[in-house]
Amino acid sequence: MTLLQIKDLSAFYGRTQALFNCSFDVSEGEFIALLGSNGAGKTTMLRALSGLLHFEGSIAYAGTSLGKVSPQRRLELGIAHIPQGRGTFTEFTVDENLSLGATIVTSRSQIKEDKERWYDAFPRLKERRDQLAGNLSGGEQQMLAVARALMSRPKLLMCDEPSLGLAPSITQEILTIFKTLHRDHGMTLLVVEQNVDITLQYADRAFVIEAGQIVASGTAVEMVNNEDIKKSYLGVAG
Amino acid sequence: MSLFFQLVVSGLTTGAIYAALALALVLIFRATNVVNFGQGEMATFSAYCTWQLMEWGAPLWVALLVSLAGSFAVGVITFRAVIRPLMSAPVEAIVVVTLGIFVLFQAAGMWLWGAEQRSFPSLFPDGGFNVGDVRILNSTVGTLVILVMIAVLMGLIFSFTRLGLSMRAAAFDHARSVLVGVNVERMLMLGWGFAAVIGAFAAILIAPRLFLNPTMMTPILFYGLAAATLGGWDSPLGAIAGGLIVGVAESLGASYLSFIGADMRIAVPIALTLLILLVKPVGLFGSYKVTKL
Numbered sequence: 322m323t324l325l326q327i328k329d330l331s332a333f334y335g336r337t338q339a340l341f342n343c344s345f346d347v348s349e350g351e352f353i354a355l356l357g358s359n360g361a362g363k364t365t366m367l368r369a370l371s372g373l374l375h376f377e378g379s380i381a382y383a384g385t386s387l388g389k390v391s392p393q394r395r396l397e398l399g400i401a402h403i404p405q406g407r408g409t410f411t412e413f414t415v416d417e418n419l420s421l422g423a424t425i426v427t428s429r430s431q432i433k434e435d436k437e438r439w440y441d442a443f444p445r446l447k448e449r450r451d452q453l454a455g456n457l458s459g460g461e462q463q464m465l466a467v468a469r470a471l472m473s474r475p476k477l478l479m480c481d482e483p484s485l486g487l488a489p490s491i492t493q494e495i496l497t498i499f500k501t502l503h504r505d506h507g508m509t510l511l512v513v514e515q516n517v518d519i520t521l522q523y524a525d526r527a528f529v530i531e532a533g534q535i536v537a538s539g540t541a542v543e544m545v546n547n548e549d550i551k552k553s554y555l556g557v558a559g
Numbered sequence: 560m561s562l563f564f565q566l567v568v569s570g571l572t573t574g575a576i577y578a579a580l581a582l583a584l585v586l587i588f589r590a591t592n593v594v595n596f597g598q599g600e601m602a603t604f605s606a607y608c609t610w611q612l613m614e615w616g617a618p619l620w621v622a623l624l625v626s627l628a629g630s631f632a633v634g635v636i637t638f639r640a641v642i643r644p645l646m647s648a649p650v651e652a653i654v655v656v657t658l659g660i661f662v663l664f665q666a667a668g669m670w671l672w673g674a675e676q677r678s679f680p681s682l683f684p685d686g687g688f689n690v691g692d693v694r695i696l697n698s699t700v701g702t703l704v705i706l707v708m709i710a711v712l713m714g715l716i717f718s719f720t721r722l723g724l725s726m727r728a729a730a731f732d733h734a735r736s737v738l739v740g741v742n743v744e745r746m747l748m749l750g751w752g753f754a755a756v757i758g759a760f761a762a763i764l765i766a767p768r769l770f771l772n773p774t775m776m777t778p779i780l781f782y783g784l785a786a787a788t789l790g791g792w793d794s795p796l797g798a799i800a801g802g803l804i805v806g807v808a809e810s811l812g813a814s815y816l817s818f819i820g821a822d823m824r825i826a827v828p829i830a831l832t833l834l835i836l837l838v839k840p841v842g843l844f845g846s847y848k849v850t851k852l
Contacts, residue, residue: 371738396740408735410728420721421728425740473740 411455574806597660634755785828791845
């Protein structure tokens, strides 16, 4: 079933157009990688999807048009966005960060239950639950960002460059977490990355954005084997 | 020595009022990065509403509660009407707008109630008691108790409620808060509402001493700004400490330093502001912000 249907999406920063008529579909339960170099428009795509940026064209999520839907309502519909830089509330404790992730959740018992669940899944966060999030390492902050986003029980989890500033082994760890969420919980993932080779090991399908347009798409296997795409758009030496 | 303590007590009383106004200023600054120069005049307006309700026959406490609720609404509406549309405007524009709020509320007060001074009843019984040689008025104790109650209540809300957490988050970072589902605009509106209520307390507590008039809070605003700068613009606790320090320094300075005297009292907060800006520009309780380029 199609979860996300994007048609002729254009987005602007002031007068500068950052996305040009992008169209693609994402099915429920897919792990999608959105690839492209710096400034290609990947982040803009996520910002349009989560409601931080006004767009032209249409985005339909589970049949609902998102044109005039507030960011808060989009979270309620199940769209969570982990921004570049992780969106950590650095002057708040780890536990407060998780509470903030559950802002749209009204049931206190659900919040308590989810916190325990994700503390069990991320024992390092549990150890540091009363520390300021700003004192965590980069990898721990990325885990916190994932756990925080999961507190709203999203159906579609979007993550902007999880590998940024992380050692390759930690990037692998984060992507493994995504893979687990995808496999065991049927979560749909949209992960923006520049780190092409690692990401394609985990994703089902990939899109390549270049200068605000979608220039290539295919399964992860096709992408890995297509040297032309890798050379032309992704800056990977063949 | 008893003169010294008497002056400290008197300084703490006025200091508590500076602290309340500074707290209102800091709450708004933390959340919206706006210094609301109109805060004092909004507060005067609230005090006039209390007075008017009493003129119409309402008992003091009823008038007080109604006008505090009204102040909350005025704070919310002011934010919605004039600040929200300008949130992304340059800081100069916003300064001009808050100066406009100042003029608007002062003019509205003059227009509705005239410029003459009016007596305003104290919330506390007359009289007081002695500790040694130091005379402590009931109103001094009452003013400080109200300040402590406001501070404790704010502390409880911010530390232990989900609403408080969301308000702190909205003040910390707008975009990050939006992404976790905080309704940032609503939180900023509430912040303006709370600040207006705290400011109203300041005006209602000082009105019995200064007599109610449309420009009553104008000098107090200077002290409030000094207190906020002294304590640190990002620290509510600092605002309270700053207010009390400014109050005591003013009281002591006016009596002990002959070149200041009663006429030059206002020089004290200005001197303190200058000093803190030279020594520790973020204020006593402020924190340095690191900006990554």
